[in-house]
């Protein structure tokens with residue numbers, strides 16, 4: 001029979017069926033070994049309140065109740081299958097957590113599942129994250145997702161003449177911002193070299209760079225060039241003081 005006979009109506013993918021059982025168990029155990037797991041799942045009435053209030057459920061075949069139930073039943077096959085595309089439908093709003101009478105946190109479970117999916121560089125995860133490469137580059141190299149000079153009137157004609165007014169003398173307006181980090185035009189705020197170096201240290205220690213390398217080696221190389229350049233600059237400026 002295609003699909004699960006209770007609740008999870010999506011057919012188990014052929015790819016999941018081909019994966020050795022031990023590997024599926026390993027992945028599910030990796031999720032369960034996360035220190036947050038025990039704080040996100042306490043039991044389940046199967047009441048469906050989480051799914052009824054889940055915004056993603058309105059648009060996709062996606063159910064937080066299903067995720068909680070599958071963990072409680074230790075349904076390795078379905079959980080492994082969910083970790084490829086299913087989990088990416090969650091919008092991480094945490095309404096499920098607020099509403100659940102057991103204070104389960106299905107959105108939190110999804111967050112752990114996503115982290116494991118990224119760490120294990122699943123193909124579906126690579127495909128899903130591909131369109132966000134530019135955003136990731138901008139965030140990881142400047143600490144910003146948007147810059148002031150991106151708000152060009154031509155890009156936002158529906159905002160009317162106010163946008164053209166806003167952009168006039170943009171540099172002077174940004175310089176008038178009464179705090180130093182806001183004076184930049186090419187970024188929404190400027191991240192100091194010290195802060196950048198702290199972030200690189202955190203990303204190294206927590207395995208973020210390692211994850212990125214597995215997911216997108218090209219993007220990893222571009223980002224690491226900038227990271228190493230900044231680290232050298234930092235070393236030149238402060239190396240002897242340390």
Ligand code: SF4
Nearest residue numbers: 054091093094096107
């Ligand atoms: S956090 Fe995810 S699962 Fe929970 S209500 Fe929001 S979209 Fe649904």
Ligand code: SF4
Nearest residue numbers: 044045047048050100
């Ligand atoms: S709201 Fe809580 S108890 Fe009810 S189905 Fe969802 S996870 Fe289970």
